[in-house]
Amino acid sequence: xxxxxxxxxxxEVHIQRIPKPTPTPKAKAVTYVALCFLFSxxxxxxxxxxxxxxRTPFSFTIPLMWCPALAALLTxxxxxxxxxxxxxxxxxxxxxxxxxxxxxxxxLLVFGAAWVFGVAPLxxxxxxxxxxxxxxxxxxxxxxxxxxxxxxxxxxxxxxLVPELSQYMGFSKLAFLSGIIWAVWHxxxxxxxxxxxxxxxxxxxxxxxPVIVASSFVQAWFRLVSGxxxxxxxxxxxxxxxxxxxxxxxxxxxxxxxNMLGEFGWGxxxxxxxxxxxxxxxxxxxxxxxxxxxGKAATIQLNPPxxxxxxxxxxxxxxxxxxxxxxxx
Numbered sequence: 001x002x003x004x005x006x007x008x009x010x011x012e013v014h015i016q017r018i019p020k021p022t023p024t025p026k027a028k029a030v031t032y033v034a035l036c037f038l039f040s041x042x043x044x045x046x047x048x049x050x051x052x053x054x055r056t057p058f059s060f061t062i063p064l065m066w067c068p069a070l071a072a073l074l075t076x077x078x079x080x081x082x083x084x085x086x087x088x089x090x091x092x093x094x095x096x097x098x099x100x101x102x103x104x105x106x107x108l109l110v111f112g113a114a115w116v117f118g119v120a121p122l123x124x125x126x127x128x129x130x131x132x133x134x135x136x137x138x139x140x141x142x143x144x145x146x147x148x149x150x151x152x153x154x155x156x157x158x159x160x161l162v163p164e165l166s167q168y169m170g171f172s173k174l175a176f177l178s179g180i181i182w183a184v185w186h187x188x189x190x191x192x193x194x195x196x197x198x199x200x201x202x203x204x205x206x207x208x209x210p211v212i213v214a215s216s217f218v219q220a221w222f223r224l225v226s227g228x229x230x231x232x233x234x235x236x237x238x239x240x241x242x243x244x245x246x247x248x249x250x251x252x253x254x255x256x257x258x259n260m261l262g263e264f265g266w267g268x269x270x271x272x273x274x275x276x277x278x279x280x281x282x283x284x285x286x287x288x289x290x291x292x293x294x295g296k297a298a299t300i301q302l303n304p305p306x307x308x309x310x311x312x313x314x315x316x317x318x319x320x321x322x323x324x325x326x327x328x329x
Contacts, residue, residue: 023079025167031079032160033181035071040064040185048192065149068156068185075160086159091228099222099231103239106275110260110267111247120257127250142245147237157182157216158223158232166224171283175276179216183209197264198255204264211263214272215239221279224286243268 043064050059076083090096115122129135157178165174187205189195196204223232244263251257260267 025164028075028079029161029164032071032075032156032164035074036068036156037185039067039071043067044188044192047189062149062152066152068154069152069159072156072160085163086155087163087223087227087229089228090230091226095222095226095228095231096234099226099235100238102218102275103235104242106239106268106271107243107247109271110243110265111251113267114251114257114260119260120254121252123250123252130246130250139246143237143241146241146245147233150237150240151233154219154229154232154236158219159229162220162223171220171224171286172280175217175220175280176213178220179213182216183212186212197262198258199264207264207266207269210269211272214269214276217276217279218272221282221286227287 043060046060047064072086073083076085111120114120130139161178161181162174165178169177186195186208190204190208191201197207219232219235222235223229248262251261259265262268
């Protein structure tokens with residue numbers, strides 16, 4: 001047994017430090033989805049059983065829309081011990097403007113066609129009021145409120161899920177998969193709350209799912225090309241505000257209009273699919289850092305080996321020891 005003193009004849013043994021296991025993107029994605037659905041379940045139940053008198057946005061809808069954000073925050077803190085990866089950078093102004101304008105153009109295509117062809121006429125009296133100075137504060141408050149609600153969802157869907165999926169699958173797969181998950185998350189609202197169209201519930205589902213999945217392609221493309229979750233928030237909030245609130249406000253309600261317009265009509269899926277196909281066609285323009293690199297694992301930089309001096313007897317014991325023995329030493 002070596003007991004100190006003369007160091008002559010000592011051999012140098014390099015012991016490689018074993019790095020701590022890093023959480024995989026798949027683990028983070030699975031954790032996020034599980035937490036998101038877990039946190040959302042009580043609010044689905046409360047929304048399905050609330051009384052008509054309590055149907056205000058603050059009752060349970062806004063907390064539900066912030067469940068994805070809570071799930072994403074906890075997922076990053078659990079797996080990473082930090083909040084990196086959400087994309088809090090603003091990105092280039094052109095993507096911010098595009099995210100705000102694209103939903104307006106999509107809504108104008110659908111509602112404009114209904115106005116022009118008489119499916120649901122434009123209400124000129126409400127149009128005049130909407131562009132009066134008195135309406136500006138109402139417009140801005142409604143837009144800001146909608147953007148705040150959209151941020152809760154986007155911190156989860158495009159702040160965590162899309163970037164993590166992009167680490168191990170291509171754009172087509174990640175956009176489709178995240179869109180399906182996003183659509184399934186909405187299904188309880190359609191089936192058990194007033195959030196549906198005027199027809200049967202399954203007609204609402206059939207119209208809504210293509211819109212959500214197609215929108216997922218657009219949202220994912222803008223999130224990855226800009227690197228900013230704020231772009232995703234602007235697009236989601238603008239979509240909800242103009243297509244669900246502002247344009248319907250200017251439109252005379254008709255039976256044909258109910259069947260064509262809004263998230264549960266047949267007009268919006270057509271426009272959403274066209275936008276999705278455009279983003280899919282431009283998928284090669286995404287930054288290389290945002291594209292799956294053919295399944296190659298990321299390179300892990302290990303700590304440099306530590307050199308320690310051991311007596312010859314210890315060296316001989318180390319060479320004959322099993323791996324578990326070395327780990328326990």
